[in-house]
Amino acid sequence: MGRANTLNRQQICGYAKKVAAKGRGKGMLKEELQGPEVCKDPVRLTSYAVGVNILKQGEDPQLKPAEQYPEWLFELNLGTPKKLNELDSDSWEYWKRLRKENIWRYNRLHKGKKF
Secondary structure: OHHHHHHHHHHHHOOOOOOOOOOOOOOOOOOOOOOOOOOOOHHHHHHEOOOOOOOOOOOOOEOOOHHHOOHHHHOOOOOOOOOHHHOOOOOHHHHHHHHHHHHHHHHHHOOOOOO
16 A cells, blocks of 8 residues: 555656756747758759759759650649549549548548547
8 A cells, every 4th residue: 555655646746847948048049940042043943953962962963955854754744633523534543533532521521520
């Protein structure tokens, strides 16, 4: 019984103290995070793939003429995804989009429900 009292007393008394953050007082200025520099040079933007190089050293790769790239690259849909009624019902994209919309619908219907 003595040990049970000790365990309960530790839980009730709340011996754990909150750790104070060092150097974060009211008088301290907050440091703002800086993002990467944005390139605004039109010549560099049209001749290099800016932002592709993820290494610290080296530079961005130079763009090649359009004839050296495959045809499918220029046929990619870069806009909004097509609606379900715009897709062919025999295509893989149609069934993938249908599954995704059904998951979204299920999640909306069951949002906030308890088990």
